[in-house]
Amino acid sequence: MVQRAQSTLGDVAKAAGVSLATASRVLNGTASVGPALRDRVVQAAERLAYSPNAHAQALARSSSRTVGVICHDVGDPYFAGIARGVMRAANRHDLQVVLGSTFRDPDREVAYTSMMRGHRVCAMLLIGSGFEDRARQAGLRQELDRYRANGGRVAVISRHRGLRADAVLPENREGAADLARALLGLGHRRFAVLSGPPLLTTVVDRVGGFLGALADAGVAVEREDIIEAPFTRDGGYEAAHQLIDRGLRATCVFASTDVMAAGALAALRDHGIGVPGDVSLAGFDDIPTIRDLTPPLTTVALPLEDLGERVLELAMLPERAGRARIERVRGHVVLRESTAHHPGGS
């Protein structure tokens, strides 16, 4: 294939009969250039279909308008919602976005951060739960510290151990506690919990908050009524299935994400267990689709798109000297029809 060389600023300058410097100034509007020359340059650029080489620009300016975004899985509605917010804010700030999807592999997360450091992105956004595993976090932290040592900005959503980065923090613990109290208020006393991978801070917080609030009310959840499963629809399905196999004694099931709850709902339906007739079901996140389930799911609503916008806004702020900025976001309980009053309760 004959690959005609992409025309350069030099070509444009030559075609317009001006110097490189002048051409650059015209195209950037950097300095005042005589109208005659200006026109010649603009026309030459158009004629040659000139497109400035962004790499050369980044190199010469030592700056770029690119942010790196790392999430677990763009395909998941939770991240998709947040990503939409990030993209909206990025458009507003005229920023380019390079995206990483780790598929929940912590090593890949580190690989992405180091790649983005190489790209000299002006900010890095870590979307989604951190890991409890300190050893695992160490590599990530080192990479990010190096990045920040050179002036890079980091902002995260959710709790990330040890990273001292600006953060948008959904109040998972409190939200789950609120939910627990609401469910207690409906009269439930016997609960089951569909937990995610216990390595995720989000899981720890949500399940911990939920169980804590129950404990405060004198309600304990037995070990076998807490099931760990992947943070996916099928994980939720499997977990509910397992729960049923063990003999479902709870009157209310809490799934730590809506995605899992959707799977659980399917499992319950497949077993002919009525929701909320036989058992109540609640989730967390308020992803858009669950209000269209039957029954619509009770959940703790998080403003996903908003989270995305805010984390990007945080990253655009200059680093704060003292300690990191924390924006807490309180989720609010939305009682829908998947949870019903439990007659046996108080």
Next chain:
Amino acid sequence: MVQRAQSTLGDVAKAAGVSLATASRVLNGTASVGPALRDRVVQAAERLAYSPNAHAQALARSSSRTVGVICHDVGDPYFAGIARGVMRAANRHDLQVVLGSTFRDPDREVAYTSMMRGHRVCAMLLIGSGFEDRARQAGLRQELDRYRANGGRVAVISRHRGLRADAVLPENREGAADLARALLGLGHRRFAVLSGPPLLTTVVDRVGGFLGALADAGVAVEREDIIEAPFTRDGGYEAAHQLIDRGLRATCVFASTDVMAAGALAALRDHGIGVPGDVSLAGFDDIPTIRDLTPPLTTVALPLEDLGERVLELAMLPERAGRARIERVRGHVVLRESTAHHPGGS
């Protein structure tokens, strides 16, 4: 971009007491370097937390391992599903992804292509429906032609008028026709259609295919039973609402995407109209969540994640001399419980 003195290859070379060239060769494994020097370089790089400047590399090599991906809205489950596939394939090929979300603004689409051209991405992926509007397409086409003239690769999902790019083509027309025939087979004779923006090729194909197959069977759909609405959940809700206001006479409603169908289902439920008792409902795409709706939605299943992987694979192939590669993907009809046999039918 990172401000403070990020260490450079020069620093590493100096610290290791070797030349730039040697340092470069060690770090790239380009040529054989004596073990003693090699170690000194590697250690110096580690000590200085060296991270190669990707822009400088791209410039020096005049090539990059970055692909641009442009979609309408990452937040939409359809695109989120495809994006997941793209990310998976990108991980496999060790490619970086820069993402654009147009929010369905064709101008922004052009802006993205030109920005990505500037970035000298090695390929551009256009995800999602093209526009019928020839004038609008002209700008996009020009930008892409310039990109390809310089060796850039373009691959698209869905039909894009005038772009002669490699494409993964969901057979929207045929899929919709299959669906229509299946619904006819259930005995339905009176249909309504929730159409998307008529400027989108996807809409034209799906609605066209659907109506065409009906016409072949001697069934006509009246103009007022075809409603145009945005390609969103709320668009579907509104459209169904409007349909109901006009007096719902159809026994079966076809929504041109699952996302719209989900909204329509909600509207029908809100009006106490039973699905499929009072009316059957079908969508298109088979996004993951609709099988969990009640009733689960009949649809035309597209392998979303697979589409994403395949479009990236296409883009990685060298350009084919003659005409563009076309990969047709036949969706298959999945009859679920949202559609029922219509007693009045044949």
Next chain:
DNA sequence: CCCCAGGGTGAAAACGCTTTCTGAAAGCGC
């Protein structure tokens, strides 16, 4: 008439890397 301010322009030095070209040293057969 001279000097100086200042707008407009060009030459050239970065920016951080890759890669070609060149040269030095080392290994080999005679």
Next chain:
DNA sequence: GCGCTTTCAGAAAGCGTTTTCACCCTGGGG
């Protein structure tokens, strides 16, 4: 010991921009 090929390392020329610095004008004030 002599020429020969290999191997390994460095000097330097790009890659395509931006930006500093210097220069040349033109005009206006003294």
